[in-house]
Amino acid sequence: MSELTSRFQxxxxxxxxxxxxARAVGMxxxxxxxxxxxxxxxxxxxxxxxxxNLSALPMGMMADVVHNLISINGAEAxxxxxxxxxxxxxxxxxxxxxLEGIRANADDIVVTTGSQQALDLIxxxxxxxxxxxxxxxxxxxGALGTFHQYEASVVHVELDANGMVPEALRQAIKSVRAxxxxxxxxxxxxxxxxxxxxxxxxxxxTEILEICRKEEIFVVEDNPYGLLGFDRPSPDxxxxxxxxxxxxxxxxxxxISPGLRVGWALVPPSLKxxxxxxxxxxxxxxxxFTQLTISNxxxxxxxxxxxxxxxxxxxxxxxxxxxxxxxxFPASATWTKPGGGFYVWVTLPPEIDTKAMMPKAIVAKVAxxxxxxxxxxxxxxxxxxxxxxYPTPERxxxxxxxxxxxxxxxIERRHSGYELKN
Ligand code: PMP
Numbered sequence: 437m438s439e440l441t442s443r444f445q446x447x448x449x450x451x452x453x454x455x456x457x458a459r460a461v462g463m464x465x466x467x468x469x470x471x472x473x474x475x476x477x478x479x480x481x482x483x484x485x486x487x488x489n490l491s492a493l494p495m496g497m498m499a500d501v502v503h504n505l506i507s508i509n510g511a512e513a514x515x516x517x518x519x520x521x522x523x524x525x526x527x528x529x530x531x532x533x534x535l536e537g538i539r540a541n542a543d544d545i546v547v548t549t550g551s552q553q554a555l556d557l558i559x560x561x562x563x564x565x566x567x568x569x570x571x572x573x574x575x576x577x578g579a580l581g582t583f584h585q586y587e588a589s590v591v592h593v594e595l596d597a598n599g600m601v602p603e604a605l606r607q608a609i610k611s612v613r614a615x616x617x618x619x620x621x622x623x624x625x626x627x628x629x630x631x632x633x634x635x636x637x638x639x640x641x642t643e644i645l646e647i648c649r650k651e652e653i654f655v656v657e658d659n660p661y662g663l664l665g666f667d668r669p670s671p672d673x674x675x676x677x678x679x680x681x682x683x684x685x686x687x688x689x690x691x692i693s694p695g696l697r698v699g700w701a702l703v704p705p706s707l708k709x710x711x712x713x714x715x716x717x718x719x720x721x722x723x724x725f726t727q728l729t730i731s732n733x734x735x736x737x738x739x740x741x742x743x744x745x746x747x748x749x750x751x752x753x754x755x756x757x758x759x760x761x762x763x764x765f766p767a768s769a770t771w772t773k774p775g776g777g778f779y780v781w782v783t784l785p786p787e788i789d790t791k792a793m794m795p796k797a798i799v800a801k802v803a804x805x806x807x808x809x810x811x812x813x814x815x816x817x818x819x820x821x822x823x824x825x826y827p828t829p830e831r832x833x834x835x836x837x838x839x840x841x842x843x844x845x846x847i848e849r850r851h852s853g854y855e856l857k858n
Pocket of ligand 1: 486549550551552553576578625630658660686687688689694697698699
């Protein structure tokens with residue numbers, strides 16, 4: 437074995453670091469990834485991961501869809517396909533988006549390997565090192581990781597119980613530009629935001645669109661949770677109001693299955709070609725097999741009913757979480773009351789450091805994601821994201837109770853001055 441081979445095999449980190457491209461330095465595991473190993477131990481109630489709950493998906497029906505696909509159309513399903521995505525699925529995606537007021541042309545859709553790939557492609561197309569991307573405060577950890585890899589400078593914009601605050605956006609644009617920096621796009625999740633669970637109301641959507649049009653800033657609207665509203669449909673997508681300045685990202689991960697890895701970008705026509713070229717260079721084409729699985733599922737199965745049954749399942753869990761938060765969390769904690777999606781954002785007294793508290797929570801057999809994961813600038817130590825999508829309502833209650841106990845102890849410890857003396 438040569439010295440070089442052995443160094444790679446033993447993973448000598450310093451040697452490897454020197455050989456990497458500069459951009460690889462930004463490739464760090466997310467806080468969520470490192471948490472997964474611990475949180476997935478069976479004795480731990482994980483309120484950490486945002487895994488869709490597939491217990492509501494009839495597996496026999498999915499097996500039939502896949503079986504029929506291969507027996508009737510296997511030669512196409514198992515072949516390479518179009519770089520832009522299967523034309524039939526792109527037509528069907530237009531029907532799905534129509535539920536949120538979008539009138540789209542299938543030719544402006546690029547199918548991606550989950551919407552995560554679309555985030556990567558958009559970043560690749562737009563971001564030069566140092567360019568500014570505006571995001572909500574807090575924002576989706578997977579998007580922050582992607583922006584970081586492309587060496588963007590991420591600027592957070594205040595978010596309240598009604599999503600991004602338009603006036604804060606105006607101020608952020610002004611101060612970034614006063615520093616002479618370039619803003620490439622605004623990234624936001626208007627429906628049941630990850631991690632906060634909040635919804636951006638229609639009037640703010642319009643105002644934010646107006647600001648961005650005027651300032652010539654693209655809006656990247658990431659909408660994986662829009663159809664998961666529990667009591668009422670979410671407002672029309674921002675893309676429904678502006679087809680020129682909005683890059684819309686959709687996904688079947690939360691409405692059908694994340695394992696199929698099918699998402700899409702609906703882009704202004706002038707951007708489509710670039711997106712297809714960028715995608716072809718990373719994956720050649722999205723999987724025909726999974727695209728056609730989704731296509732046949734949409735064509736033959738009651739997919740709207742299926743989404744409704746996912747909503748029922750998540751709503752029961754949301755209720756269990758909100759009730760048990762009221763029962764078990766200290767009076768000094770506040771939290772969002774999501775009308776859909778997967779997440780509750782909890783704000784604790786500022787002296788609590790949720791990252792430092794994590795080992796204590798694990799001892800109490802509960803896991804969450806510390807707020808710092810959702811900020812690019814190290815803020816968020818006083819907050820945490822709790823997901824209610826996956827555990828049973830009983831486990832959610834158990835987990836929230838245990839976590840409430842840990843937080844109360846932590847507050848008491850701080851107040852008793854123990855920290856100072858030790
Ligand atoms: N955007 C947001 C806001 C998400 O929460 C997720 C998944 N957790 C994604 C994008 C990526 O989803 P996928 O790649 O499975 O479509």
